[in-house]
Amino acid sequence: MANETVTETKELQDRNKYLEDENANLMMMLEEYEDNIELLKTEIQSLNQKNDDLEVEASKYQSALGIATNFDYNDDQNLNVELNEDILALHDTLENYVTNLKPKIDVNINKAKELLRKYKCQIKISDKEPNKPLIKAVLQRYVLEEILDKAETYFKRSNKECYLESDIVASTTNLTGLMERLHNNRLGDDEITRLIPIRLRQQVYIALGTRGFNDIKESISKYNKHNFIDVISKKINMMMDEYRDIKDIEKKKYVNALAENLVRDVVRIFYFRLPIQEPVAQYRWFNNNEKINNIFMKGSWDENEIDDLVVEVCSFPMIYKPDDDGDKVCTPAKVFPRHSIKKSLTEECMDVIGNFMKMVKSDDNSALSLQVDENEFEQTGSANSHVSN
Known part of the structure; x- marks a missing residue:
């Protein structure tokens, strides 16, 4: 009996020793597994971080690609609508500025006659028959051309704060040209490189069309009118x-x-809003004596007489987008019409000779043009400063 008890005790001790050894082995394996798990967790965290970084990078690229390729029909339509609204608003401002030349407004007929000659108008005016609608149309044309002419001078100058808009336009033209060369002269077929010059031009001119020619900040509380x-x-x-x-x-x-506001709106529309369009919108003045075209022009006339009408003066140019299938009109020109004058062969020959002599003689209209010293743009400032409250 005693021997059996000893034997059982020995077996239990051996069994216990075996279990302890097994437990020790399992604990060692568990520690190894835990170490491996920690390593795997670290690797997973590292991979997750890399994945996040890649997603951010991909998101940025996708965003850039979306911006660069976002030229669907609706966007183009929106740009057209906005441009049309801007031009209609400019029509109103120009009308209000020139005025209707009626009550309590005296018109200098002799000066008006000079403008009619400048634009080769055929209709005669006098103190008794001033034809104020015609004079109004001619004055609108004159004001617009003078602003555009002086803007052309402005955009040839640079390197001073008052020429910031000119510097931006020049830099944008240069950079878009370089990007076009990258697209044309470097191997590849990605869409983003092709579209970047377009998108870059549009974004810059959107900013210029929004803030260009606003007052110039001198400090946080002081600002001057743009020179x-x-x-x-x-x-x-x-x-x-x-x-x-x-x-x-x-x-x-x-x-x-x-x-x-008139000067600012004219420059913004003709120099900033037209380049936003794709393709870039352009403008065209119609000359005296051109046939009336009710697609390219608008004015006051009887449709039954349109075949006998010609342009007397174009008071606002046609805005259009050039296209291989024909110019696409954004807004038609505003014209003042007159009936065409039937001339004999002798009269037509005399007109040809007269026009040739004018070309040789080169009529000087400089006296009618605004005289602006280029340095005047740089001299204004303190006299027109404002302080914000």
Whole structure:
């Protein structure tokens, strides 16, 4: 009996020893597994971080690709609608600025006749028959051309704060040209490189169309009128005083105050809003004596007489997008029509000779043009400063 007890005890001890050894082995294996798990967790975290980084990078690329390739029909339509609205608003501003030349407004007929000759108008005016709608149309054309002419001078200058917009336009033209060369002269067929010059141009001109020619900040609380806007608006007001004298003092103040917005809107539309379009929109003036075209032009006429009508003066140009299938009109030109004059062969020959002599003689219209010293853009500033409250 005692021997059996000893034997059982020995077996239990051996069994216990075996289990302890097994437990020790299992604990060692568990520690190894735990170490491996920690290593795997670290690797997983590292892979997750790399995955996150790749997703961020892919997201940035996808975003850039989306921006660069976002030229669907609806976007193009929106740009067209916005441009049309801007031009219609400019029509109204120009109409209000030139005025309808009626009550309490005297028109200088002799000066108006000079403008009619400048634009080769055939209709005659006089003190008794001034034809104010025609004079109004000619003045609108004159004001627009003068602003655009002075803007052309502005955009040839650079390297001063007042020429910031000019510098941006020049840099954008240069950079888009370089990007076009990258697309054309480097091997590859990705869409983003092809579209970047277009998107870059559009984004820059959207910004210029929003903030270009706003007042210039001198400090947090002090700002000045933009030099170009200040100089040209004053010149335009003085120029218009030579053609029409507004007797009502309050109305004259109101009209003169429109000049700044008029100058700013003209430059923004013709220099910034047109390049936003794809393809870039352009403008065209129609010449005196061109046949009336009710697709390219709008005005006051009887459709039954359209075959006998020609342009007397184009007061606002046609805005269009060039296309291989024909120009696509954004907004038609505004024209003042007249009936075509039937001429004999002798009269037509005399006109040809007369036009040739004018080309040789080169009529000088400089006296009718705004005289602006280029340095004037750089001299304004402190006299027109404002302090924000």
